[in-house]
Amino acid sequence: MPPEPLPTRDWRDDARFAAQFVRAPVATASVWPSSTALARTVADAALRPDGPRRPGGPVVVELGAGSGAFTVELARRLGGRGRHLAVELNPALAHHLAERLPTVEVVPADVAELPTLLAVRGLPAVGSVDVVVSGLGWSATRPGRDDSLLPVVASTLASGGVFVQFGYTFTRWAGPARALEQELRELYGEVTTSPTVWRNLPPAVVHRAAGPVRT
Numbered sequence: 229m230p231p232e233p234l235p236t237r238d239w240r241d242d243a244r245f246a247a248q249f250v251r252a253p254v255a256t257a258s259v260w261p262s263s264t265a266l267a268r269t270v271a272d273a274a275l276r277p278d279g280p281r282r283p284g285g286p287v288v289v290e291l292g293a294g295s296g297a298f299t300v301e302l303a304r305r306l307g308g309r310g311r312h313l314a315v316e317l318n319p320a321l322a323h324h325l326a327e328r329l330p331t332v333e334v335v336p337a338d339v340a341e342l343p344t345l346l347a348v349r350g351l352p353a354v355g356s357v358d359v360v361v362s363g364l365g366w367s368a369t370r371p372g373r374d375d376s377l378l379p380v381v382a383s384t385l386a387s388g389g390v391f392v393q394f395g396y397t398f399t400r401w402a403g404p405a406r407a408l409e410q411e412l413r414e415l416y417g418e419v420t421t422s423p424t425v426w427r428n429l430p431p432a433v434v435h436r437a438a439g440p441v442r443t
């Protein structure tokens with residue numbers, strides 16, 4: 229039987245996300261979900277043909293999936309191959325995402341628990357993930373701080389694994405954004421940044437960091 233078609237973007241998902249911003253602005257970190265153009269740029273970086281290869285397909289973990297802007301695009305490209313986990317703290321958004329995308333393993337939890345969340349799903353906390361896609365804001369990644377999430381993410385990746393994080397262009401010169409780029413350069417062998425995606429509100433760039441450096 230052919231796979232169920234994936235849902236297309238719906239204004240009600242955008243409205244649901246905006247309502248959660250009103251409820252929890254710091255954690256939600258954005259008034260509006262990412263655009264389809266940004267989701268495509270993120271998925272291009274995450275699932276490049278020269279990226280990690282694994283028989284049966286890659287293990288992809290999404291952090292801060294929200295209303296699923298990146299989730300739908302990643303699921304479309306994976307086409308049922310590999311494993312696709314989507315971690316989301318907000319229970320209302322996580323619940324809706326799980327209903328909307330039954331093929332994705334939605335994890336309603338805090339990314340601060342990432343190693344445990346992976347381990348209980350049969351994925352060793354170190355070196356078991358091929359691609360991590362982050363839609364998180366600074367309040368959850370905490371770049372440049374002692375409790376930064378970025379080294380934890382890097383340790384979950386297999387050698388040759390890829391981490392993708394977007395950031396808003398207008399904040400690129402702020403302290404946390406610069407700390408993020410600096411940390412990525414320390415943690416990975418190769419870091420590249422996309423041109424600005426203008427068809428997003430606000431415009432954004434996508435960082436791709438590949439090959440976690442083992443110390």
Ligand SMILES: C[S@@+](CC[C@H](N)C(=O)[O-])C[C@H]1O[C@@H](n2cnc3c(N)ncnc32)[C@H](O)[C@@H]1O
Binds near residue numbers: 260261297339362365
């Ligand atoms: C900027 S939104 C991005 C949502 C979606 N990826 C997009 O691009 O439209 C950040 C998302 O991360 C979630 N989030 C924030 N802190 C989190 C945490 N500690 N653990 C898991 N998810 C978190 C928020 O609830 C929100 O849905």
